[in-house]
Amino acid sequence: MLKNTRNRLVRLILMILVGTLSVFFALVLVRWTNSIAEDKQKRELSQALRTIVEEQGAQGVLNLSGVPVANIFHGESGLILFEGNEAQWLYSADEKQNIGVYEKVNKSVVHITTTVETQVNAFMDVLPAQGTGSGIILSTDGYILTNAHVVEKAASLKVGLYNNQTYPAKLIGVDSEDDLAVIKIQVEKEVTLHPATLGTSEELKVGQKVIAIGNPFGYDRTMTVGVVSGLNRPVRTNEGKIVMNAIQTDAAINPGNSGGPLLNGRGEVIGINSSIYSTTGSSQGVNFAIPIDTAIAVIPDLIKLGKVSRGWLDLAAVQLSPQLVSYAKLSVTKGVLVSQVVGSGFADKAGIRGGTQMVQYGSSVIYLGGDIITKVNDTVVEDLNDLYLALLPYKSGQKVNITVNRKGEIKRMEVQLIERTAQHVSALVR
DSSP states (O other): OHHHHHHHHHHHHHHHHHHHHHHHHHHHHHHHHHHHHHHHHHHHHHHHHHHHHHHHOHHHHHHHTTOOEEEEEEETTEEEEEESOGGGOSSOHHHHHHHHHHHHHGGGEEEEEEEEEEEEOTTOOEEEEEEEEEEEEOOTTOEEEEOHHHHTTOSEEEEEOTTSOEEEEEEEEEETTTTEEEEEEOOOTTOOOOOOOBOOSTTOOTTOEEEEEEOGGGOTTEEEEEEEEEEEEEEEOTTSOEEEEEEEEOSOOOTTOTTOEEEOTTSOEEEEEEEEOOSSSSOOSOEEEEEHHHHHHHHHHHHHTSSOOOEEOSEEEEEOOHHHHHHHTOSOSSSEEEEEEOTTSHHHHHTOOOOOEEEEETTEEEEESOOEEEEETTEEOOSHHHHHHHHTTOOTTOEEEEEEEETTEEEEEEEEOEEOOHHHHHTTOO
16 A cells, blocks of 8 residues: 555656756747747848938838937937927037037137237337237146247236136247147136146048137137148248148138137047138138147147257258159159258258259259158158158257168168257248
């Protein structure tokens, strides 16, 4: 009897176990089947969505999902959607971005007023002449970046802030060559200064949206919008200054904008508005800004030393052109020709040779037969702009290795640099 009971119990347990395993495997089989079906549906849906995107764009996919989209903006901060019909939103995505940039940056822009004692009236009295410009707040302790031509000849400086308060300013440092200057104001403890966010100009693209904020004709914190229309421009300003690697933009820049920020879509400073090309004195769509990377490199020296020391070679350089290469029967097509060297100068003592054959080259006289510079340290030099950029990190008194091609023979010499002047840079502009 006991044995039969035990056998029935074992059989019952086995039946339960088999039943449980059967149910488990059935569930696994169902899930696996469903998973295969879902994967197939996802692949089919993915293919269908790709087809819709190709034919109707992103808005077609969103419309299928039941989301009414009024505007889609592919901006620097990503994809921005404005849902609903036109009655449900006030601003387009592009307008929203512009408004956001202005609200973020406008308190970082100052209005600079200068006084220059240059005018003389009929009674031979010296009268003060006023000028205006813009500036960018760098720090909460009052340092401000602007153009050199805005402040360097001023007898006095005043800075107007977003709160309509005006403060006297002190000139801290000037870099006439790059048309940059730093000034400083002292404000009360309860006044908050809003430093701008400095970006980079290294990765700018022609066609990229830019925003300018400044004080044209004295109208405080005016905003204009445009695009980058050119890069790496060597520009001669109305003051005769040479700005290298300038950013060209069609954002409207007028008198009073000088020293103000050129911004990207994130509100980061990517340039300092400097000059315009105009036949009327007002903006005609060709305006120039100094790259912020140039400013970042010199700001520490301007604050600490009041000036910037830069190195250059004491020689006369000429950029190679196809015509010059052909005429002189040169063995290289790219590089910088050494026309002359300063007698007993650093380049001369290092062994760099200038030319001996005098020829007329355009409106200038040059000398053929000299060395052709092809490298500064390990940086390849193909033209004058490359030479300028290669020497940019070095100060006068430092030494660099110059590689030259001398009638097919490669030579390398260590040369001490002299102090670079505006005259050296002006020779680089066509």
